[in-house]
Amino acid sequence: MAQKPSIPKGTRDFNPEQVAKRNYIFDTIRGAFKIFGFQPIETPSFENSSTLMGKYGDEGDRLIFKILNSGDYLSKANEQAYSEKDSTKLTSSISEKALRYDLTVPFARYVVQRQNEIEFPFKRYQIQPVWRADRPQKGRFREFFQCDADVVGSKSLWQEVEFIQLYDAVFSALKLEGITIKINNRKILSGIAEVIGASDKLIDFTVALDKLDKIGDEKVKEEMRSKGISDDGISKLQPLFALSGSFNSQIENLKGILNTSEAGKKGIEELEFINNAINELGLSTAALELDVTLARGLNYYTGAIFEVAAPKTVKMGSIGGGGRYDDLTGIFGLNDVSGVGISFGLDRIYLVLDELGLFPETVTNNVEVLFINFGEKEALFSLKAIKQLRSHGINTELYPDAAKMKKQMNYANKRNIPFVILVGEEEINSKKYTLKNMQSGVQAKISIDELIHKLK
């Protein structure tokens, strides 16, 4: 029985144009990773469930795709869970593997497993798909690529400096000008929480602060109060709500607020180091901005926090992010390995480039020239020329059938092939090829050498 074909929700097919555009972004990112000295690794699509489970919180655990054991998997099913029909409890007894949820945990697992063969500091990049059983919605998919670069094994702040340069290099190469690299430091957030007497409420505090842009300072204060942060504490935050202006003036304000917090002062020192270096080195098209409300991945980052905003002309969430984490590999038994890394959001970058018309036209030019097929003898003659063109790196195609001329020209048009070549009796005898420009319609007879020269 014929089936009406479809694909699972939240997944996508990519047609040739989409693949070409995605590869343009991948290649640009990969090129910059290499220039900056990062080395590629790849890890399996599925890991042992024990490697992934418990690393992303309860919600994360739920969103991990589990793979059913092969064979008679019920023979090893947890009997109690089975009799109670308890899906959650049963899972680990019928599924031992799960699809990768991000690239960070597999990277940590890799580093620990191969710690004796790795030269530290280890600068690795990884561009692979990840899977999440999230509710699909616009711009959120169940299968998507992550593009990560991380360094582990050094606490040097030069790495934060280089990651800012790396963001600038990638987005400049993509001609996406006007992005903002927002930076914050977990120690600043800890310092503020400490100063207002809410160190135990760091997450509540930052979640509220993060909404400042959206709901305004009065509502933020209200939320903080509702979470049990004292009025006295909130009043100390007043200068924070007014924070704006240049990197340096914000730093000066923070120095006033945080002068009693060691963590806070350390955070300020780190931010100043990074900002001074970037000022000395300069950025091509990006701007670096201090954003004390930036708190992404709070449970995870311990130093710098990064987030990249698209140019203001485009409505789009962050197109990149990252930060420093001091104990990534501890979960696998290797302590004191500091790391710092950034990620590029491929799907959103794609949408931004598409919206702004920034994909180079040549990206999707697949075939440069099509030879029209007039029959067996002509096709064989054509294939001899095609062999030469291809050996010069020119993407060339022979229409496989001696179909009607109109059908073949139509094919060239629909495929956006810029040139066609007509080889008939006359062309075989004269050893000249009729080249037709599909855009202008102009035809000319030229030799094989001229052809190669023109198309190359």
Place this chain on the structure above:
Amino acid sequence: MAQKPSIPKGTRDFNPEQVAKRNYIFDTIRGAFKIFGFQPIETPSFENSSTLMGKYGDEGDRLIFKILNSGDYLSKANEQAYSEKDSTKLTSSISEKALRYDLTVPFARYVVQRQNEIEFPFKRYQIQPVWRADRPQKGRFREFFQCDADVVGSKSLWQEVEFIQLYDAVFSALKLEGITIKINNRKILSGIAEVIGASDKLIDFTVALDKLDKIGDEKVKEEMRSKGISDDGISKLQPLFALSGSFNSQIENLKGILNTSEAGKKGIEELEFINNAINELGLSTAALELDVTLARGLNYYTGAIFEVAAPKTVKMGSIGGGGRYDDLTGIFGLNDVSGVGISFGLDRIYLVLDELGLFPETVTNNVEVLFINFGEKEALFSLKAIKQLRSHGINTELYPDAAKMKKQMNYANKRNIPFVILVGEEEINSKKYTLKNMQSGVQAKISIDELIHKLK
């Protein structure tokens, strides 16, 4: 609790050297696909189970990795299967998705789903991983890449000709000389079976014939007899066992054997067409060979059958294969779409190149130059030079910490970085950089322009 990390059996991590070598093969194959006019598509890693199940036989169905439904999956479990604890029967009620088993079925699904937007003939390539729950063994993995190129929508034999050229182009570009492209035709096999009165035993007959090289003609005849092929039929095969020599002399022999079979005669005609065209066009480093015992994918191929053998100096199974199939998309309701395609076996090609030492040395050269870090001031000065080198496409790295000189040099050695640059007080004042060749140990002071010129 710290876990001892590991990965599932049959899967692999790839370290930087391995990724670089694999990408060299991928890039070479992809480059040739493009030159020949193929366009890339990508499909999701998992498909609806109904798309995959029943397409690869019972054994294939068992080897497909199934993904457990999310949430309370037992609430929809088939009650009878559940009470009987019947794993096989239960699966479809608790798992709706499955990991792709090959690239061919998803491609067929793609073509049918998008038949109205595709220009036929559609030349597509696809390079993506597939997953099989096979018993892992040397050279057989549960996750591996396939590299496929197919054309659908034309019966033209020029495509078979071009696929032979494509194999030749890829393996020549990889400097893997001396491969053999074996060709056969399903119609030849059908014809022989017809002539010996065993049309209903085509598979038994070809399975036996396929063993000719290994077990010799007497044992092959014995096996055929045991499968019920008559002595009279087997005696007609005598010329077949003697088949050898040139393509043309084999064809002449086949003409004698198959002169009463229409299918057989058609097969001979197709093989002659392909062989004549290849003789006219020439191959760079590959040889084309007729092998009437070649029967791979018999249930599937309807015309040409291809298989590529590594050079005889290497012990290795086939490193590529393919053929023509007349009704790939019929399973999804689109009939009469003829296709022909080939595949490259990445893992085996990797092993062959590695064994023969054919990976170019430059493939794994990641970082070209490391700047030694002598402290804050020197590092900042270095980063200014590094920025310039990187903008000229030179892979450059700063050692992140002002560690002991010996440690930094050691890092450069272990990473196989060919040059290091030393920037101290003197270098900052003179604006000359000390460049050290790590192989020869020779040091020289040079300007930034000389540096760029030398390293580029």
